[in-house]
Amino acid sequence: MGEWSKKIGEYGENVVKTFFSVIGWNDLAIGVTLPCISNGKHLNDKGNLRQTHGIDFLFSYMNPLVSGQLNNVLISSKYKTDKYPNSATKLFKEFMEDLITTAECYSYSQIKDSSSSSYKYSTSNDVGVLFWLNNSPESTDDLISTVASSRIIDTQSYNAIFIMDNKRVGFILEVMKFVKTKSDKFNYFFYYPNTGQNINPINRENVGKILPVEYLNSSVIPIRLVNKDNPKEICLLLATVDNFEEEDLMRLIGLAKDITTELVGQIIIAFPDYDDTTHSQIVALTKQKFQANEFTKTVSVINFLNPISVFE
Secondary structure (H helix, E strand, C coil): CCHHHHHHHHHHHHHHHHHHHHCCCCCCEEEEEEECCCCCCCECCCCCECCEEEEEEEEEEECCCCCCEEEEEEEEEEEECCCCCCCCHHHHHHHHHHHHHHHHHHCCCHHHHHHHCCCCCCEEEEEEEEEEEECCCCCCCCHHHHHCCCCCCCCCCCCCEEEECHHHHHHHHHHHHHHHHCCCCEEEEEECCCCCCCCCCCCCCCEECCCCHHHCCCCEEEEEEEECCCCCCEEEEEEECCCCCHHHHHHHHHHHHHHCCCCCCCEEEEECCCCHHHHHHHHHHHHHCCCCHHHHCCEEEEECCCCCCCCC
């Protein structure tokens, strides 16, 4: 039985639209149709030549992780009431082939030219996202691990494709639910680290309201929290999809130390299964290893699914 799958069921069929709203992907184009220009290479599910491709959702934004890059995100949404099949590879390949061939034709489409014309950019990056979700509490959560070794179609496309299953979507939704419970006191922003490709000082953004597509499959979501009454009180939240492990805690504390040069106040590291009774001693011993008391005393560890008195 999947805990994340039960979470997805709580949101219902509108889970994908809810997901977009909480990660700042607003005003998406819905139900976009574009002509197939593959010269007979793309076939439909009946083996006939494709005339058109369909895009469930289309979203464009300037990438804060790469200076001057426009990201065009092509989204395919599959929501089922049945659990993931025991052998998901065949259906997964069909979904992926459809998205990959759509991206190939989108790259040369008038729709892309038209939607991109209002942006000032030096490069564009067409990215695919496949949402394959279900609301069955009996379903496994982690589809990605099941299909990770699948060989997809031979293609000339180099477009990145991100896969969103119950585990990934449920994780981000629950983190943002926790953040929203603090919205009466804190404004929140996604944190954009220095990637080595976003160093242009003219348009460099450290934080923003849009979750970059590159974060979708990340095991850690970094969020900056700013006190509405005292903007100098700034907190860093690092939420992870992984269960509590000493090695992961060490890594996340180190990450927080690296990126808090502009931050003051509290550092919150959030796991989905943290239990204070079981794990607090491990936390204390791990913090001691840094030999940086002034820093580590600002670090607290919580369970984002069941937080207790954090920020109070």
